[in-house]
């Protein structure tokens with residue numbers, strides 16, 4: 001079957017000033033607030049964060065840049081904890097495989113990007129505040145998903161939740177998924193369904209947004225349209241990148257950094273030559 005025609009405007013959005021600015025800002029705030037030891041990625045982000053603002057001054061990509069009907073969305077999956085991860089990579093792959101299967105008719109697919117583990121303090125989430133605290137580990141431009149061992153229901157703490165789509169108090173742009181090890185293999189797909197505009201639960205068994213997913217859960221046509229509309233708004237608004245857009249931005253920032261470094265080296269050489277000439 002032909003993929004559905006959806007103009008996500010993905011390539012156009014990848015280098016829009018707002019997108020670059022938000023991304024740069026997100027990198028700065030994440031490097032400031034992260035309490036975990038910074039990996040190569042963190043150092044890279046800290047080094048390039050200011051260039052995000054420099055890039056923001058560039059003009060957007062030319063109109064008519066490739067628009068495709070399908071978009072791959074980067075998803076940062078952070079698992080508690082570094083010493084004893086609550087799930088293994090097979091668990092994550094299974095969740096992703098099902099998410100991609102369920103989202104196939106929407107034109108969206110998801111790919112995990114390298115992500116640091118969550119500190120051990122997040123293994124069990126009891127309160128609203130515990131869920132809100134994850135906000136400091138949120139990264140801009142990608143879907144954020146945190147995997148913990150247990151998460152208690154807020155109104156009845158004796159109940160355990162499988163997953164939630166969570167909006168922390170405060171920043172409006174930041175929202176994320178929290179999954180627990182109790183969820184079935186379709187939990188990521190279900191929470192992504194919430195993330196992409198389907199707030200309500202369905203009463204139809206077998207629908208991915210119902211509590212009774214069944215064996216082959218799927219979206220109905222209205223839910224598919226909601227997913228597309230929400231994805232388009234997030235992508236065009238620069239709050240979400242496609243995987244390709246994110247990689248192009250990284251390359252663009254890296255080459256910009258190279259140019260800045262060579263300009264600075266040239267300036268230093270000329271200053272040195274002037275000193276020698278005196």
Ligand SMILES: [Zn+2]
Pocket residue numbers: 190194201
């Ligand atoms: Zn739900």
